[in-house]
Amino acid sequence: xxxxxxxxxxxxxxxxxxxxxxxxxxxxxxxxxxxxxxxxxxxxxxxxxxxxxxxxxxxxxxxxxxxxxxxxxxxxxxxxxxxxxxxxxxxxxxxxxxxxxxxxxxxxxxxxxxxxxxxxxxxxxxxxxxxxxxxxxxxxxxxxx
Amino acid sequence: xxxxxxxxxxxxxxxxxxxxxxxxxxxxxxxxxxxxxxxxxxxxxxxxxxxxxxxxxxxxxxxxxxxxxxxxxxxxxxxxxxxxxxxxxxxxxxxxxxxxxxxxxxxxxxxxxxxxxxxxxxxxxxxxxxxxxxxxxxxxxxxxxxxxxxxxxxxxxxxxxxxxxxxxxxxxxxxxxxxxxxxxxxxxxxxxxxxxxxxxxxxxxxxxxxxxxxxxxxxxxxxxxxxxxxxxxxxxxxxxxxxxxxxxxxxxxxxxxxxxxxxxxxxxxxxxxxxxxxxxxxxxxxxxxxxxxxxxxxxxxxxxxxxxxxxxxxx
Numbered sequence: 001x002x003x004x005x006x007x008x009x010x011x012x013x014x015x016x017x018x019x020x021x022x023x024x025x026x027x028x029x030x031x032x033x034x035x036x037x038x039x040x041x042x043x044x045x046x047x048x049x050x051x052x053x054x055x056x057x058x059x060x061x062x063x064x065x066x067x068x069x070x071x072x073x074x075x076x077x078x079x080x081x082x083x084x085x086x087x088x089x090x091x092x093x094x095x096x097x098x099x100x101x102x103x104x105x106x107x108x109x110x111x112x113x114x115x116x117x118x119x120x121x122x123x124x125x126x127x128x129x130x131x132x133x134x135x136x137x138x139x140x141x142x143x144x145x
Numbered sequence: 146x147x148x149x150x151x152x153x154x155x156x157x158x159x160x161x162x163x164x165x166x167x168x169x170x171x172x173x174x175x176x177x178x179x180x181x182x183x184x185x186x187x188x189x190x191x192x193x194x195x196x197x198x199x200x201x202x203x204x205x206x207x208x209x210x211x212x213x214x215x216x217x218x219x220x221x222x223x224x225x226x227x228x229x230x231x232x233x234x235x236x237x238x239x240x241x242x243x244x245x246x247x248x249x250x251x252x253x254x255x256x257x258x259x260x261x262x263x264x265x266x267x268x269x270x271x272x273x274x275x276x277x278x279x280x281x282x283x284x285x286x287x288x289x290x291x292x293x294x295x296x297x298x299x300x301x302x303x304x305x306x307x308x309x310x311x312x313x314x315x316x317x318x319x320x321x322x323x324x325x326x327x328x329x330x331x332x333x334x335x336x337x338x339x340x341x342x343x344x345x346x347x348x349x350x351x352x353x354x355x356x357x358x359x360x361x362x363x364x365x366x367x368x369x370x371x372x373x374x375x376x377x378x379x380x381x382x383x384x385x386x387x388x389x390x391x392x393x394x395x396x397x398x399x400x401x402x403x404x405x406x407x408x409x410x411x412x413x414x415x416x417x418x419x420x421x422x423x424x425x426x427x428x429x430x431x432x433x434x435x436x437x438x439x440x441x442x443x444x445x446x447x448x449x450x451x452x453x454x455x456x457x458x459x460x
Contacts, residue, residue, distance in 0.1 A: 091294075134410035137408060137439045137448065138438065139405050139407050139440065140438070
């Protein structure tokens with residue numbers, strides 16, 4: 001790949017990256033239109049603005065006021081999710097799960113790291129971990145038995 | 146019944162290849178079918194013996210690439226020739242040599258392996274290969290889907306899961322058969338060299354650490370007595386009941402207890418001494434026990450396991 005040129009994934013080989021890029025573009029478009037609500041009314045809506053789906057319980061759904069739903073973040077998010085392929089949602093969910101588990105591991109690692117606790121001199125028995133790499137077995141020649 | 150595998154090895158220049166060639170000829174003289182394998186195709190035992198009764202195989206370093214690995218690498222999106230350089234390494238040659246052991250031959254068959262100075266390395270490979278292949282087996286199943294879902298989604302149907310499962314299963318079976326032949330009651334090792342030479346001692350320690358019985362230590366180029374060498378012995382590693390617990394025993398001749406380091410790692414014992422290291426699987430009965438001590442006396446290592454302190458029972 002040449003520098004400055006966006007990656008051009010082959011068919012199927014980089015579908016995750018491809019769909020992630022599309023997701024980012026969709027999010028960016030959504031952010032632009034949502035951001036215009038706070039005063040910048042001159043911002044143009046995206047060309048492929050999906051028809052918002054009104055979620056149950058949303059107050060916008062009852063009145064049928066289209067202009068309200070274009071700026072309501074709940075309806076916009078619901079419409080965005082509705083417009084994304086289910087497979088992509090699965091992958092995003094997987095990604096978020098991996099990020100979450102990684103954060104858990106980082107948190108656990110920081111808890112167990114020496115010198116990070118405020119009461120480092122009062123380690124409880126639960127903090128004592130077995131030595132890394134198994135249990136050492138002392139070997140004798142049997143003379144003491 | 147598995148064939149008998151006799152590993153002939155020693156420090157460099159000790160004459161292991163000569164002893165291996167003479168041993169193979171002596172086995173043929175005794176009327177038993179014999180195969181002679183050599184790690185070194187140029188100066189090994191196969192180059193020293195021209196006997197039609199002995200089938201010879203040398204670890205050729207220039208073999209054509211097999212079909213499986215390039216396909217696997219391609220499925221991962223990697224160049225198919227990525228491991229071509231690895232094929233020329235000594236470890237790859239040892240693997241090919243082990244795959245040449247005729248495991249399907251009967252118990253009458255004798256396989257003499259001229260390992261040269263690589264005896265401890267080859268013994269360790271024989272000991273640990275089944276374990277390594279067993280640990281790779283989840284690659285063919287749902288490992289990717291459960292551990293790396295994004296990668297699994299990216300690879301999709303191109304992941305040859307069933308083929309990997311089959312290949313690893315067959316390889317593990319073959320590796321276990323080779324281990325039975327070398328580490329079982331009829332297998333063993335002939336260490337060539339002077340027992341007073343520290344190099345010979347270190348070599349023998351390295352071989353014995355992998356659970357290979359050191360049957361004979363030869364000085365010079367004379368072949369050991371075939372009948373005594375091939376006489377079936379007891380299991381190299383055995384377990385005895387001791388009180389409420391068990392005693393795991395393995396012969397370690399020429400070892401000093403001060404130089405032996407022993408650790409329990411998951412479901413295996415890791416042994417290291419004099420720069421050699423190996424991992425020996427524990428039988429199922431001991432995997433939930435706790436080691437309470439070990440002693441090495443008169444060339445026998447005994448590790449006591451106490452079932453009353455099972456791991457996890459008190460936590």
